[in-house]
Amino acid sequence: MNRREATFEAIAARGSFPVVILGGGINGIGLFRELALHGVDCLLLDKADFAAGATSKSSRMIHGGLRYLENGEFGLVRESLRERNRLLVNAAHYVAPLRTTIPIFGWMDGIVRSPLVFLGLPVKPGGRGALIVKCGLTFYDLVTRAQRRTPRHFFNLKGAALRTLPRLNPGIVAAATYWDAYITQAERLCIELIRDARALNPGSHALNYATVEEVRGGALVVRDGIGGATCAVEPRVVVNAAGAWVDAANARLGLATHLIGGTKGSHLVVDSRELHAAIGDRMVYYEHRDGRVCITFTFMGKVIMGSTDIRVEDPETAACDAEEERYICESLAGVFPGIRVAPEQIVHRFCGVRPLPASAEETTGRISRGHMIEFAEPDTGRPFPVASLIGGKWTTFRAFAEQTADRVLPLIGAARKGTTEDMPIGGGRGYPAGAEEKARWIERAAAAHGLSPARVEVLLSRYGTRAEEYCALPEARAERPLASLPAYTDAEIRWIAAGEQVEHLSDLVCRRSVIALLGDARRDALAELAAAAGEALGWPPPRREEEAARALRESGA
Known part of the structure; x- marks a missing residue:
């Protein structure tokens, strides 16, 4: 019997869990760890692989959400900035500060439009000038002043900006630079969170390629998508964290809902030395002519460009199409007019569906990027409540999990036992701070395990301090x-x-x-x-x- 078969057999033998979580994206996995901390036995299921949906197809930004300020989402931005700063510490092996530059083409642009957007009037966002950008970045600095993890923002006038980034559009009047963060190994962080949860509470189980087919006799019918076996699991609470598939998952539970109005975001990964050199070690954050915010940043020797924001009815059909590819490449011309991305330079395309709340809003950028929980009380044939998670984003997964746990714990008679606020994740535990400490860690591990410092450095960047688990194996030396x-x-x-x-x-x-x-x-x-x-x-x-x-x-x- 292999490990998966043993896990499924253990789940079947147990037959009940206080909480079953449907969806192994970052929100479901974050909740899995949160509840494990409080001693709650959970079963986490995903119909595909962990992080196979939008979690692995995001922009890889860990950010405060500068543009959300225009929609009046000050609370979301405060929360996002706090959580960004926590990830910079708790997941320092994967999350790092990212210098970000905004090219600005006018001083007072948006001075009328942005307040109208803020008031919720039917105006498309766009045309943000220096004054509007200054207000937003000042708010950023104010929120993080007590626990500053990144430098303050600053402005450069045209001449200084073009000396720093000479390939920028010479039509700019200024450029603003501030710091957010990005994540290198987003998918691996999910695996680490699952491992951490299992270490906190071995009574919890996570299984990929496993689906809930229906509710029968008050229990979930769970099918192993690999081996084909089925078993019955009785939950006290089900949390639907299926992202863009929330409504589809609810249908299998006998619930007819229309909670999600997903939009797809596509990105390109480009191998262009010219563009890479023009950007340097930063992200350029800019507007396309339709007012949509786009990003271009260097990533592990390549350049990531994005993104789009297009409504999609069926998340299964979402893909980066030729029109989106053209749109993303065209957007670049507005900021780097002398650089063209050729089709053969595009080495990868990816597309994820944001699990946004259903909305009649015509402009998708106006739909909230916040998160919420929708509860369905027990019903005939379904003797357990269902909590559907709507919205959310990478940066705020821990806060969303904490808020969800606070709603779920009373339903199962459990109490909070601590907090994940300052809890390191996976290989971020004991991760060396600063270049000197990192060099000492690498030198020590290399000497202890007979590997070259260059190899240990690569492993540390991939796995954080968990790299030592691999280095200690006899196989590593061979x-x-x-x-x-x-x-x-x-x-x-x-x-x-x-x-x-x-x-x-x-x-x-x-x-x-x-x-x-x-x-x-x-x-x-x-x-x-x-x-x-x-x-x-x-x-x-x-x-x-x-x-x-x-x-x-x-x-x-």
């Missing part, structure tokens, strides 16, 4: 770089596959690493990755070929 992907080794891939609930090769290349994101999921690399993962998971040669083909399709390579 590792061999993959011929087609020498940044990874055979032993490293086997370690990930065996220990992180990998069911398909696409899980590994898309959600346990950034291989697909960086455009490295090529046929030759996938064949070699399938061989290494297959060795750990017992895949025979035909299965390895199938997994490589599946990963090629999912990664869009």
Whole structure:
């Protein structure tokens, strides 16, 4: 019996859990850890892999939400900035400050329009001048003044701005620079949160590729999407954290809801030395001509560009289409008019559906990016309440989980036992602060385990302090770089596959690493990755070929 079969058998044998969470995105996983802290046994289920939805297809920004101020969402921005600062500490191995520059093309633009947007009048946002930007960034600095983790903002007039970024559109009058943050390994942070939750409470279980088919006899009928077995699970509370699929998941529970009005956001990953050099180590945050805010920033040697904001009825059909690709590339011309992105420079495309609340608002940018909980009381044939999570974003997942737990705990007679506010996540535990401390950590680990400092540095960047778990393995000292992907080794891939609930090769290349994101999921690399993962998971040669083909399709390579 393999580990997955043993987990499913344990779930079936138990037959009941105080809380069942549907959806293994960041909101569901965040709640899983939150409840584990309070000693609540939870069952977390996802119909696909963990983080397979919008969680792995976001802009990778950990930010306060500067543009939300225009919609009057001051509370959301305050909360987001607090949570951003916590992640900079608790997940320092993956979350880092990001210098951000806003090109400004007028001094007083938006002085009439922005107040009308703020008042909720039917005006499209756009045309934000220096005064409006200054007000927003001043609010940013005021909110974080007591626990400052990033420098204050500053303005450069045209001349200084063009000296710093000479490829910028010379039509600017100024440029504002401030700091937010970004996350390198968003998907891996989800896996770490699951591991942390299980360590806090071994009575909790998380299973990917598992669906709730219906409610029968007051219990959830759970199907293992890998092995095909079913079992009955009686919950006291169900939390629907299925993101864009909330209404579909509710339908399986016998609830007819229309809570979600998703919009898709598409991004491009570009391999352009010219654009990379023009931006440097920063993000450029700018408006397209329709008023939509776009971003371009350097990421692990590539450039990420985005995004769109288009209504979508069925999240299963969401994909980055040719029109969105054209839109994103055109938007760049407004800020870097001398740089063109050629189709062959696009190495990856990704698209996620934001789980926004259903809204009749014509301008999607006006729909709140906040979060809320909708409760459905027990009903005939469903003897348990359902809490549906609406909205939310990466930055605020911990706060959303905390607020949800405070609503759920009284329903099961449990009490809060602590807080996750200052709780390190995974490899962020004991992560070295500053360059000198990091260099000492690398030198010590390299000497202790017989690996080169350069290799330990790579592992530390990928896994944080959990890298030492791998370094201590005998296999690590005998590792061999993959011929087609020498940044990874055979032993490293086997370690990930065996220990992180990998069911398909696409899980590994898309959600346990950034291989697909960086455009490295090529046929030759996938064949070699399938061989290494297959060795750990017992895949025979035909299965390895199938997994490589599946990963090629999912990664869009």
